[in-house]
Amino acid sequence: MIDSKVVVACDFAKLSDLNNFVDQVSPDLCKLKIGKEMFTHFGPQAVKPLVDKGFDVFLDLKFHDIPNTVAKACVAAADLGVWMVNVHASGGAKMMSQAMQALESNGAKRPKLIAVTVLTSMDETQLHAITPNVSVLDQVQKLALLTQQSGLDGVVCSAQEAKLLRSVCADDFLLVTPGIRPEGSAVGDQIRIMTPPQAMQAGVSYMVIGRPITQAKDPLVALQDINASI
Numbered sequence: 001m002i003d004s005k006v007v008v009a010c011d012f013a014k015l016s017d018l019n020n021f022v023d024q025v026s027p028d029l030c031k032l033k034i035g036k037e038m039f040t041h042f043g044p045q046a047v048k049p050l051v052d053k054g055f056d057v058f059l060d061l062k063f064h065d066i067p068n069t070v071a072k073a074c075v076a077a078a079d080l081g082v083w084m085v086n087v088h089a090s091g092g093a094k095m096m097s098q099a100m101q102a103l104e105s106n107g108a109k110r111p112k113l114i115a116v117t118v119l120t121s122m123d124e125t126q127l128h129a130i131t132p133n134v135s136v137l138d139q140v141q142k143l144a145l146l147t148q149q150s151g152l153d154g155v156v157c158s159a160q161e162a163k164l165l166r167s168v169c170a171d172d173f174l175l176v177t178p179g180i181r182p183e184g185s186a187v188g189d190q191i192r193i194m195t196p197p198q199a200m201q202a203g204v205s206y207m208v209i210g211r212p213i214t215q216a217k218d219p220l221v222a223l224q225d226i227n228a229s230i
């Protein structure tokens, strides 16, 4: 199977909208991400059919809690058969390493575990309201190195930080980047953005793209155009 670089963020309010989209695409064209909106509405019902159809599914619930709770939540996600799960790096090294240990001893095929650094909807001003005197780049780098030291597979960051992280992290460390906007598409609430070709050139491993595909007049064509551009 082709290791498609595009992970489509399936942020729908209805299962029928998810099914309509999924019926148009295949695992060779894209991976799929189920996040907080669909999972809160529908739980495993939104995930399992996609896994059964052979899609690599990124279950994006961004766990951030005490180590024991996060480790058990990651195992519950793994038991759904997903390809990737995530936590917030700001939960700390102990939270991250305990989650990885729990996944490794769970037996079933281990999903990739990655950690969110600084959300792509944040700029320096927003970051400073939480962590004063640190640039976005420094904060992303600090959290990425902490994630790597904690034994995880990679991070969620923006493509704007990919070049820096490629120079300080291991070659196989995954850089998964939302905030991807093809030329001319609506930016919405994303701030640290790049186009698909720019992101791939910066060294990202996978691009998470939602509305530019799912809200397009023809989602399949939008996805095919992106695939052709990278």
Ligand SMILES: O=C(O)c1cc(=O)[nH]c(=O)n1[C@@H]1O[C@H](COP(=O)(O)O)[C@@H](O)[C@H]1O
Binding pocket: 009, 011, 035, 060, 062, 086, 116, 118, 119, 120, 121, 156, 157, 178, 179, 180, 188, 190, 208, 209, 210, 211, 212
């Ligand atoms: O972890 C994520 O996937 C994530 C992290 C982040 O920093 N920024 C971010 O946008 N996301 C997710 O990526 C998707 C982006 O969707 P669009 O903005 O519609 O392309 C959404 O489902 C977000 O929840």
